[in-house]
Amino acid sequence: MMKEERYELRFGGAGGQGIILAAVIFAEAAGIHEGFYVCQTQSYGPEARGGRSRAEIVISSAEIDYPKVLGMDLFLAMNQTALDAYSADFKSTGILLADAALVSQVPTSRALLLPFTTIARQQLGDALAANMAALGAVGVVCGRVGLASLEKAVASRVPAKFRELNIRALHAGAEAARQQDLAALPPFIDSDEEKEV
Amino acid sequence: MMKEERYELRFGGAGGQGIILAAVIFAEAAGIHEGFYVCQTQSYGPEARGGRSRAEIVISSAEIDYPKVLGMDLFLAMNQTALDAYSADFKSTGILLADAALVSQVPTSRALLLPFTTIARQQLGDALAANMAALGAVGVVCGRVGLASLEKAVASRVPAKFRELNIRALHAGAEAARQQDLAALPPFIDSDEEKEV
Numbered sequence: 092m093m094k095e096e097r098y099e100l101r102f103g104g105a106g107g108q109g110i111i112l113a114a115v116i117f118a119e120a121a122g123i124h125e126g127f128y129v130c131q132t133q134s135y136g137p138e139a140r141g142g143r144s145r146a147e148i149v150i151s152s153a154e155i156d157y158p159k160v161l162g163m164d165l166f167l168a169m170n171q172t173a174l175d176a177y178s179a180d181f182k183s184t185g186i187l188l189a190d191a192a193l194v195s196q197v198p199t200s201r202a203l204l205l206p207f208t209t210i211a212r213q214q215l216g217d218a219l220a221a222n223m224a225a226l227g228a229v230g231v232v233c234g235r236v237g238l239a240s241l242e243k244a245v246a247s248r249v250p251a252k253f254r255e256l257n258i259r260a261l262h263a264g265a266e267a268a269r270q271q272d273l274a275a276l277p278p279f280i281d282s283d284e285e286k287e288v
Numbered sequence: 289m290m291k292e293e294r295y296e297l298r299f300g301g302a303g304g305q306g307i308i309l310a311a312v313i314f315a316e317a318a319g320i321h322e323g324f325y326v327c328q329t330q331s332y333g334p335e336a337r338g339g340r341s342r343a344e345i346v347i348s349s350a351e352i353d354y355p356k357v358l359g360m361d362l363f364l365a366m367n368q369t370a371l372d373a374y375s376a377d378f379k380s381t382g383i384l385l386a387d388a389a390l391v392s393q394v395p396t397s398r399a400l401l402l403p404f405t406t407i408a409r410q411q412l413g414d415a416l417a418a419n420m421a422a423l424g425a426v427g428v429v430c431g432r433v434g435l436a437s438l439e440k441a442v443a444s445r446v447p448a449k450f451r452e453l454n455i456r457a458l459h460a461g462a463e464a465a466r467q468q469d470l471a472a473l474p475p476f477i478d479s480d481e482e483k484e485v
Binding site (some may be wrong): 106107111115118119121122123126127128129131132134135136137139140154155158159200247250252253278 | 303306308312315316318319320324325326327328329330331332333334336337351352355378428445447449450
């Protein structure tokens, strides 16, 4: 039997960027279509009125005792404000995935900047599909949830009218991530150098 | 300053009944519009492929340490299967809210059966709005999240085309709950009698 494995993701963005929908879809793909144990959480505190949103997903091969993120394996940041607000709790081997057009400063060298919003606007004609482009890239970088599972979850969560657009965005984002060389990133973050993160 | 208070809700139903959307909307209403600390969680395990879905919401006047339900104050069950599967963890003062047409056996005397699906089909012409009718009733029974806050959260989460229908369903469900006499229920469940719950 495989060693128990826990993989933790956080998505952050402005209100209206579709972070929570993306997280619900990712959780459904991982839990229903890939058979993982999954906990998916939204948390709201006093900062919730500021228009930021945050969602977390923990996937595991075994039952999940604590459902919130303890150390991020993957952090998706859709703008600079969310990146600054939610970038604590990185693992030394974690990866930051960020929207290249909306993020200018990254606090780690293990970062991939991809132009999700630009892809959505230019290739698909709707900047609102940036969340699905990001979701496709998350699938590739995470490596545990296949594009077919993400597609099925999108189809069950998105109204029929927007389904085709969203699935095309998913694929465009996945393709952008595949063109990156993950192995070229530093293998881990030096904790002294990065302790402010 | 008020005593710290934690109020815990679980929603359960068949896949496609819109339980998770209802929970996301309730959490947003409580967290963004009412100013509570809120954690909202979806969990998937080996049973996830069975077509049941479950969502939980914890709201509190103080920061939330453990985000999952420990003892339900309110359990919304949209069908018998979900009721049977998820009815553990009732508080002695908890309330069960269930769809009268889809639930026949309830494991507690502190139960309100309201015809959410019938209301949605007959008054609104779309049985799929049953989740929003249930959400309106949840707001009334919970007593902490106003209808105006729920409306705002529905407006931000539901595509424009379905907004009016969903808000009408919210009101219809709230109205059905208001016609019930909560004070007529037994004040708490005898734990000996109900320990199988």
